[in-house]
Amino acid sequence: MINLLIVDDHTIFRAGIARLVADEADLHVAAEAADGTEAIALARQQAFDLVLLDINMGARNGFDTLTALRAECPRLPVIMLSMYAESQYARLALRSGANAYLSKDVDTEELLRAIRRVATGHVYMPMGVSLEPTTEIAASHESLSPREMQVMLMITRGISLTEIGEQLCLSVKTIGSHRTRILGKLGLQSNAEMVQYAMRHGFVD
Structure with a gap:
C-alpha cells in the first residue's frame, strides 16, 4: 500500500x-x-x-x-x-x-x-519533456532561484507586486528586490521584456 x-x-x-x-x-x-x-x-x-x-x-x-x-x-x-x-x-x-x-x-x-x-524510488518525467537545457536557457533562467522563478511567472501573468506579496506573504519591497534580481539575471530592462522572454521560452501562452 x-x-x-x-x-x-x-x-x-x-x-x-x-x-x-x-x-x-x-x-x-x-x-x-x-x-x-x-x-x-x-x-x-x-x-x-x-x-x-x-x-x-x-x-x-x-x-x-x-x-x-x-x-x-x-x-x-x-x-x-x-x-x-x-x-x-x-x-x-x-x-x-x-x-x-x-x-x-x-x-x-x-x-x-x-x-x-x-x-518505488524512480524519477518520473512526462512524455516529451526534456531535462536538457539549451545554451541560452542554461545561461539565463536556469540561474533563477525557485522563489525568483515563482515571482517571474506571477509577474508575467499580470499579477501586481502588491498582489504577489500578499499571496506569498512577503513585503512589496522584498518582491521588488526579487524582480530586480530577475531582470538582472535575464539581462532584461522591464516587465514587458520579461513577458516577451517568458513567451519565447514557453512559460506563458
Whole structure:
C-alpha cells in the first residue's frame, strides 16, 4: 500500500485526488495538508510513502516546503504539481529535490503511473519533456532561484507586486528586490521584456 500525503491549499483539489485514488487498491490518502507548515508537522508525526506537493501556496510555497521536507525526511519521494508549463518548470523542480513534476491538468492514468513509479524510488518525467537545457536557457533562467522563478511567472501573468506579496506573504519591497534580481539575471530592462522572454521560452501562452 502506498500511503499518500496531499499538500495543496485548495480543498477541492485535495478532494479530487482522494476520489481519484479511492478505487486504486494499492493507493491510500493517509493525510491532507492545506499548507507547507501543516505538511511538515504531519511528516514528523507519521510515515508516508509519497507526497503530492503543490508549488503555489501562500506563506510557504512548494519549494520552501520541499526544502524542509528534505531536511526532515530525505528519502521521502515527492511529486510537485502546478499549472505551469511542464517543459520549463520540470528542471527547476528536480533541481530543487523533487522526484517528479507534473502539470495539474495531467490525465488520470499518467498521474497514477507517476505515483507508482516515484513511490518505488524512480524519477518520473512526462512524455516529451526534456531535462536538457539549451545554451541560452542554461545561461539565463536556469540561474533563477525557485522563489525568483515563482515571482517571474506571477509577474508575467499580470499579477501586481502588491498582489504577489500578499499571496506569498512577503513585503512589496522584498518582491521588488526579487524582480530586480530577475531582470538582472535575464539581462532584461522591464516587465514587458520579461513577458516577451517568458513567451519565447514557453512559460506563458
